[in-house]
Amino acid sequence: MNSALTHHNSSVIFPSVAWTVLYYETAQGDKPIETFLNALSDKARAKCLAYISRLEIDGTQLPASIASHVRVKIWELRPEWSGNEYRFFYGAVVGQRFVILHAVQKKTQKLRTGDIAIAEKRYEEIKEVLAHEDAPTVHRRAK
Secondary structure (H helix, E strand, O other): OOOEEEEOOOOOOOOOOOOEEEEEEOOOOOOHHHHHHHHOOHHHHHHHHHHHHHHHHHHHHOOOOOEEEEEOOEEEEOOEEOOEEEEEEEEEEOOOEEEEEEEEEEOOOOOOHHHHHHHHHHHHHHHHHHHOOOOOOEEEOOO
């Protein structure tokens, strides 16, 4: 269980305490959130990154049109572009940080249970990693 985290590179500093957004990374070095984002069109990716930046700036104060609670410790960002809905599942961790755990293009009215389960599993994995924070490598996301 040697998952790592990739830093969302948006260095935002405001008078209130800003949040840091990290991307989930597998023990093998796979970066599923970055892979998902890179597969989107430029405009869809820009919209999704704007939502991620809002999460970094506004933290827990995002309106329901942008973020909503899914289950227990899992929340979702809800960007949309050109009729396509995207979901970024994330959780809060110690130190004013959010970890984006899973990303999908939403194709049905309800969230798929399997997608929520992936996010929950990764959240538990990340909690374990952060308990031994000096062990994993944390990578900055390239702009």
